[in-house]
Amino acid sequence: MSNDHFVSDFYLRQFSPYGQPGLIYVYRKDCAPELEPIKKTACANDYYAKSVDRKLSRSEISSAEILKRLITDSPSLLSQEDQQRLAYFIGLLANRTPRSQQHLHSGHGTVAASLEEYCSDREFFLHSEKQKGYTGTDEELEPRRLAYIEAAKESHLQFQPTKSNDELMKIAFELAQDTARILEVRQWHILESTTSRVFVTCDNPVVIIQTNHQSRQLQRWLRNGSVLLPLSPVRTLLIDEVRGNSVFGVSRQDVDRINNYVIANAYMEVYSNLHSKDIANTVNRIKLTN
Numbered sequence: 269m270s271n272d273h274f275v276s277d278f279y280l281r282q283f284s285p286y287g288q289p290g291l292i293y294v295y296r297k298d299c300a301p302e303l304e305p306i307k308k309t310a311c312a313n314d315y316y317a318k319s320v321d322r323k324l325s326r327s328e329i330s331s332a333e334i335l336k337r338l339i340t341d342s343p344s345l346l347s348q349e350d351q352q353r354l355a356y357f358i359g360l361l362a363n364r365t366p367r368s369q370q371h372l373h374s375g376h377g378t379v380a381a382s383l384e385e386y387c388s389d390r391e392f393f394l395h396s397e398k399q400k401g402y403t404g405t406d407e408e409l410e411p412r413r414l415a416y417i418e419a420a421k422e423s424h425l426q427f428q429p430t431k432s433n434d435e436l437m438k439i440a441f442e443l444a445q446d447t448a449r450i451l452e453v454r455q456w457h458i459l460e461s462t463t464s465r466v467f468v469t470c471d472n473p474v475v476i477i478q479t480n481h482q483s484r485q486l487q488r489w490l491r492n493g494s495v496l497l498p499l500s501p502v503r504t505l506l507i508d509e510v511r512g513n514s515v516f517g518v519s520r521q522d523v524d525r526i527n528n529y530v531i532a533n534a535y536m537e538v539y540s541n542l543h544s545k546d547i548a549n550t551v552n553r554i555k556l557t558n
Contacts, residue, residue, distance in 0.1 A: 272321060274365045275310035275471055278332045282339060282500045283469055285541045295468075295538040295551045303543070310471045310537065316364075320437050324360065331357035339500050342515050343456035352452050358497060358507075359447030362474035363440035367535035369433065451495065457506040458499075458515040465523040466501035468547060470534035473497060477529065498530060501541045528554060 273280075283292055284306065292309055295301045316324065334350045335357070346354070362368060394406055461467060475496040495507040504526055518526070527547070531538050531554050538551050 270318075270321065271307065271311050271313055272315035273309075273311040274315055275361070275469075275473060276328050276332075277306050277309075277311075278328065279335065279361075279473075280306045280309060280469070280539060282336075283498075283539050283541050293540045293543055295540065295548055296536060297551055301540070301543050301548055309539070316437065317434050320434070323441065324364065327353075327357050327360055335499070338458065338505060339503060343458060343505070344514070346456070348452075351456070352448065355452040356444060356448040358451060358474055358495070359444035360440070361497075362447060362476075363443045364437070365472045365535065367472035367533075368440065369436050370535075451507050454495075454507050455510055457508070457510070459504045459506050459518045459522075459526065460515055461502050461520075461523045462517040463520040463523065465520045466541060467498045467504050467523060468501075468527050468530055468538055468540045469498040470530055470539060471537045472533050472535045473530065475529050475533045496526065496529060498526075524550075 280292055281289060285291060285293070285303070288303075290306055291303050292306050293301045294304045294309060330353050334346065334354045337345070343351075390410075394409055477494040477496065493508070495505075497505045497507075499505050524546075528550065531550055534551075538547065540547055
């Protein structure tokens, strides 16, 4: 039985408290934060099939050192190959977590249910198919309708927070490739905290910005479709379309606002390098995505 991390453990170690590299503070709604081992954080026994685990491991091995370099370096120092590898890692991280699996399951279920509903009304189905150009008889069309209904029923997938679905993971890998192609040609920036305020991360750490309601300072960077990935308590990666791969200092208030996005994107847990009443209050105040 393997202990599979759906958020990479080497990534989480960047958020360990100083001098405690194997630990991390875990925040859950309506619970006091606890200092817990990273080896038991953001993981589940046999969460992935072995074949999936091997693919994820290859991406992690090729990306770990590149991601670590961004803790101190500018994105402008990354080679094109480095950026491609890291873009794919981010694409996987965005689609491999329980929260993203739940989202994929919901979308798949909606499609399957719509197909079943469409086929269940025999008269409507026959009329619609003929409107599309089908010229056969009703008797010839009926087996097709019944086959569609059966296929829709069989295509319903089960979602389990403690175990990924192989079919959904196939979709996740395809989405990761599409996501990587988009990310690698966009502009990469670092947002760096210039105060004692720290960035947090979570069990669904790749954040896609869906609103324009930011401070005037944040409006320089965060637009609909911008991607955020916290890298450490001091740094967050921002991928957008604003030209120039640069490092920008952000204020205490803007660190808090970025953390709000990350916390709202969490499934069940938020992670930090410190015990903070402010972070705990924010976790309790913000509705998580699960």
